[in-house]
Amino acid sequence: MTSLKVISLVAAAAVTLTTFSMSSTAADRVYKLKMAETWTTNFPIFGDAPRNMARIANEMSNGRLKITIDSANKHKAPFGIFDMVRSGQYDIGHSASYYWKGKVANTLYFTTMPFGMTAPEQYGWFYEGDGMKLMEKVYKPFGLLSFPGGNTGMQMGGWFKKEINTVDDLKGLKMRIPGFAGEVLAKLGGKPTNIPPGELYTALERNTIDALEWVGPSLDLRMGFHKIAPFYYTGWHEPGTELQYLVNERTWKRLPADLREILRVSMKLSAYDMYIQSYHESGVNWATMKADFPNIQVKTFPKPVLQAMQKANDELLAAAAAKDPLTKEILDSQKAYMKTARVWTNISDRAYLESLDNLSE
Numbered sequence: 001m002t003s004l005k006v007i008s009l010v011a012a013a014a015v016t017l018t019t020f021s022m023s024s025t026a027a028d029r030v031y032k033l034k035m036a037e038t039w040t041t042n043f044p045i046f047g048d049a050p051r052n053m054a055r056i057a058n059e060m061s062n063g064r065l066k067i068t069i070d071s072a073n074k075h076k077a078p079f080g081i082f083d084m085v086r087s088g089q090y091d092i093g094h095s096a097s098y099y100w101k102g103k104v105a106n107t108l109y110f111t112t113m114p115f116g117m118t119a120p121e122q123y124g125w126f127y128e129g130d131g132m133k134l135m136e137k138v139y140k141p142f143g144l145l146s147f148p149g150g151n152t153g154m155q156m157g158g159w160f161k162k163e164i165n166t167v168d169d170l171k172g173l174k175m176r177i178p179g180f181a182g183e184v185l186a187k188l189g190g191k192p193t194n195i196p197p198g199e200l201y202t203a204l205e206r207n208t209i210d211a212l213e214w215v216g217p218s219l220d221l222r223m224g225f226h227k228i229a230p231f232y233y234t235g236w237h238e239p240g241t242e243l244q245y246l247v248n249e250r251t252w253k254r255l256p257a258d259l260r261e262i263l264r265v266s267m268k269l270s271a272y273d274m275y276i277q278s279y280h281e282s283g284v285n286w287a288t289m290k291a292d293f294p295n296i297q298v299k300t301f302p303k304p305v306l307q308a309m310q311k312a313n314d315e316l317l318a319a320a321a322a323k324d325p326l327t328k329e330i331l332d333s334q335k336a337y338m339k340t341a342r343v344w345t346n347i348s349d350r351a352y353l354e355s356l357d358n359l360s361e
Helices: 003-028 048-060 081-087 105-110 119-127 131-142 179-187 197-205 249-254 257-292 303-323 325-359
Strands: 031-037 065-070 092-095 144-151 158-160 174-176 191-193 231-233 242-248 297-299
Touching: 031 048, 031 081, 048 065, 048 092, 048 144, 048 242, 048 257, 065 257, 081 092, 081 144, 081 242, 105 131, 105 179, 105 325, 119 131, 119 144, 119 242, 119 325, 131 144, 131 325, 144 249, 144 257, 179 191, 179 303, 242 249, 242 257, 303 325
Parallel strands: 031 065, 031 092, 174 191, 231 297
Antiparallel strands: 092 242, 144 242, 158 231
16 A cells, blocks of 8 residues: 555544544533523422423433523522523523513513413414524524413412502502503502512501502412412413513524524423413412411402503503504404313313303302
8 A cells, every 4th residue: 555545534534523523522511501590599380381491301311511690689680581692691581571571561461361372372373383493583683582481371360458449559559560451440540560589578568559469379379469469369461471581692693403403392392381380289278378377258259440541551551552563463463262262261271160060060
């Protein structure tokens, strides 16, 4: 064999070995991402979702995707998630889309809407309707991607120190109530505000607020609100509250395709797991509440109050849609999807429950 052939073979082997080494290194590379959450350390259910997501992503990637989580008591900015992920300070955030309405008004429609879709209907809109596409339209200009991050199901209407008998009882009422429902309350003369979860009990105790809505029995009882505000109203304002994973688009693009898919699946699975957990805890805690706290008075808002809320909601939606074509596109999409899905909800879940009620009469 000539020396030239030997040199060629050695060179070819070197290239092959180098290519193998590079491929092996790329396949084994560990990507470390940082996530910030709105919730405090060990916050139940809401805080479980991002931890489940990080665990699933790590296991599915065989350790190549490692996600660390900073809680609100560490980063000190529970409502700063949008800006921290957008700037790249964090790769991922876990929060709720309607918290950003002061920055980008169209973000609030992707959490839940008063008199809107239930959780199953909303999941259908996100994944089979136009929800994900419209959410991308809203967040992409800010270098962000948004994914569903866990649903609470139907939320209770809140804890009140005084009974609500008429619309006039809402006038001047200082209430912690975020999202579009806060705008409805303001239109009826109330004074809505948003307060981080860790400060809710103190605000209610010190009369900074007169009432608050948080979630439902899955989380409310452990917060102790019933000790101060005994009237517990059923819901109207958040029929399917979806939390959110925010992802920095630059981070997303630098991940290999397989890790992007693992991250996407991990977010989707942990979100649905949170819905199951929340539903379970609400059922268990409702039974506990009836047994352990008999002084809690469960109420439903009087029909004239609900009618006034719905009228205010419709007027506000019409005004918002008239100002912005993208707002109109989102609201029209939700309305159309709910119209279709609600027919099935009525003939399936509602008809079934009503038939059981009729059996006991």
